[in-house]
Amino acid sequence: MADYDYDYDVVIIGAGPGGLAAAYGLASSQHVLVVENNLWGGTCPNFGCDPKKMLYGVVEAQRQVRNYQDSGLTGHPSVNWADMMAFKRSYTDGVPGGTEQGLAGANIDHIHGTATFRDAHTLAVGDRVVTTDKVVVATGAHANIPDIPGKELLSTSTDFLALPDRPQSIGFIGAGYVAVELANIAAEAGVAVHVFQHNRRLLRAFPEEYSDRVAEQLRAKGVQWHWDTEIASVRSGADGGVVAVTAHGEEVALDYLVAAAGRGANIEKLNLEAAGVEYSRGGIQVNEHLQSSAANVFVIGDAVAKRIPKLTPTASFEGRYVTGAINGDAAPINYPVVPHTVFAGPELAQVGVSLDEAQAHPDTYEVLTQDVGSWYTYHRIRDDNARVTTITERASGQLVGAIALATNAEELINYCTGIITQGLPASALQQWIPVYPSVASDLGYFYN
Ligand SMILES: Cc1cc2nc3c(=O)[nH]c(=O)nc-3n(C[C@H](O)[C@H](O)[C@H](O)COP(=O)(O)OP(=O)(O)OC[C@H]3O[C@@H](n4cnc5c(N)ncnc54)[C@H](O)[C@@H]3O)c2cc1C
Numbered sequence: 259m260a261d262y263d264y265d266y267d268v269v270i271i272g273a274g275p276g277g278l279a280a281a282y283g284l285a286s287s288q289h290v291l292v293v294e295n296n297l298w299g300g301t302c303p304n305f306g307c308d309p310k311k312m313l314y315g316v317v318e319a320q321r322q323v324r325n326y327q328d329s330g331l332t333g334h335p336s337v338n339w340a341d342m343m344a345f346k347r348s349y350t351d352g353v354p355g356g357t358e359q360g361l362a363g364a365n366i367d368h369i370h371g372t373a374t375f376r377d378a379h380t381l382a383v384g385d386r387v388v389t390t391d392k393v394v395v396a397t398g399a400h401a402n403i404p405d406i407p408g409k410e411l412l413s414t415s416t417d418f419l420a421l422p423d424r425p426q427s428i429g430f431i432g433a434g435y436v437a438v439e440l441a442n443i444a445a446e447a448g449v450a451v452h453v454f455q456h457n458r459r460l461l462r463a464f465p466e467e468y469s470d471r472v473a474e475q476l477r478a479k480g481v482q483w484h485w486d487t488e489i490a491s492v493r494s495g496a497d498g499g500v501v502a503v504t505a506h507g508e509e510v511a512l513d514y515l516v517a518a519a520g521r522g523a524n525i526e527k528l529n530l531e532a533a534g535v536e537y538s539r540g541g542i543q544v545n546e547h548l549q550s551s552a553a554n555v556f557v558i559g560d561a562v563a564k565r566i567p568k569l570t571p572t573a574s575f576e577g578r579y580v581t582g583a584i585n586g587d588a589a590p591i592n593y594p595v596v597p598h599t600v601f602a603g604p605e606l607a608q609v610g611v612s613l614d615e616a617q618a619h620p621d622t623y624e625v626l627t628q629d630v631g632s633w634y635t636y637h638r639i640r641d642d643n644a645r646v647t648t649i650t651e652r653a654s655g656q657l658v659g660a661i662a663l664a665t666n667a668e669e670l671i672n673y674c675t676g677i678i679t680q681g682l683p684a685s686a687l688q689q690w691i692p693v694y695p696s697v698a699s700d701l702g703y704f705y706n
């Protein structure tokens with residue numbers, strides 16, 4: 259508890275996965291206030307992971323029917339965009355209210371408004387001024403909008419996830435997670451999709467031999483890739499649409515053009531200078547205890563300038579870590595391996611030592627890439643192009659990395675993450691009985 263008579267022990271700015279993990283963790287030991295200026299629950303359940311994966315579920319079901327066309331299924335379903343969006347809302351509509359009820363039920367003080375620092379211990383939220391011993395900044399991130407003429411005509415992933423009617427055409431600037439996932443959903447729903455990428459590399463967080471396969475799979479679904487193409491400007495087009503003008507002078511008429519060129523930390527409204535908190539282009543700088551340059555101000559989640567992936571599980575992990583740090587645990591943060599997946603139809607997932615790293619050190623690592631489309635698990639679902647790479651450390655035989663492009667790849671990679679995190683030897687797989695047949699029952703073939 260604070261020595262000085264502050265209003266609160268901890269004010270948490272932002273009620274996304276990071277801020278909420280910290281709030282629930284701290285509530286039993288500290289007097290906590292949570293401040294949120296948009297929807298309770300933050301990006302992931304309102305405008306990110308969860309609504310995206312609901313739409314993905316619908317288009318994946320359609321893809322599976324297509325895969326089974328010569329295996330007993332006939333007929334081609336089609337996506338009803340409006341109904342798909344209503345299905346999404348059947349979940350997202352309840353998120354803000356449910357999140358707020360959860361905070362109220364746990365007796366955690368919470369207010370709606372934008373928090374701004376007056377000094378490191380004082381925050382303004384609208385007309386209200388609140389003093390606090392410590393602050394946890396968990397403000398997340400927003401889509402970067404390229405600074406080009408007509409930028410106000412650009413849309414974002416948030417707009418996409420709320421489109422009431424199916425567009426005829428849509429473009430994406432950038433070829434990262436957001437563009438690939440939303441391009442897949444749109445293409446599967448029958449939208450004409452263009453992706454404009456300023457170089458020739460998509461999904462740079464994944465190995466090129468895998469991301470090239472994703473590009474080819476999306477091309478086969480109708481996605482038009484515009485490689486080495488900068489968008490120089492945007493102007494209004496016919497019927498409320500836009501015209502994307504490339505640096506080569508090419509013009510592409512679209513219903514929407516989505517900025518998917520990375521995300522920047524939500525720091526502009528915080529007045530960080532008043533609190534002595536230093537930041538850079540990538541977000542707020544922190545030490546190994548997630549403390550900013552103002553020692554009483556902690557930062558977690560997408561707002562942090564960090565090298566590890568900015569994902570919901572990393573934000574929650576950091577929320578749990580600051581709970582311990584604020585309660586007196588002096589240990590620095592120690593991240594376990596972080597798996598990541600792009601839901602690209604099928605999924606591309608990876609964890610641990612990267613393929614580049616393994617290939618650069620062949621004396622240290624053994625790399626085994628297997629085309630598993632003919633294996634029972636993948637043949638059964640006609641995932642004919644499924645592929646899995648495993649990376650083991652030669653000296654110990656320990657699994658240290660894995661990459662999979664396959665239906666349910668995220669589940670296979672979750673199992674690999676458990677093995678790597680726990681440092682389990684291959685012999686451990688002899689001591690458990692998985693359900694057969696299942697993704698898990700293949701593990702012994704990948705790691706033995
Ligand atoms: C389209 C999309 C799909 C994604 N899919 C996945 C996925 O499949 N898996 C995955 O792991 N991650 C995914 N992500 C990333 C994931 O959503 C984020 O990593 C995660 O939400 C970060 O949590 P956070 O708590 O740091 O921030 P956020 O969830 O962004 O929450 C921050 C909150 O702070 C509020 N806020 C900001 N400034 C202030 C202020 N000054 N005062 C008060 N409140 C403020 C914001 O309104 C927001 O609600 C996706 C992101 C997007 C955009």
Ligand SMILES: NC(=O)c1ccc[n+]([C@@H]2O[C@H](COP(=O)([O-])OP(=O)(O)OC[C@H]3O[C@@H](n4cnc5c(N)ncnc54)[C@H](O)[C@@H]3O)[C@@H](O)[C@H]2O)c1
Pocket residue numbers: 404431432433434435436437439454455456459460461462488489518519520521567568569598599600601
């Ligand atoms: N499945 C998931 O886990 C998931 C899904 C969506 C988002 N996310 C999170 O959100 C973050 C942001 O996603 P994102 O796709 O916006 O970013 P990203 O960093 O994954 O990709 C950005 C893309 O934009 C390109 N780019 C950068 N500047 C550009 C410019 N000026 N003009 C044209 N292209 C440009 C980059 O080369 C890259 O291809 C991810 O890094 C991830 O942390 C995760």
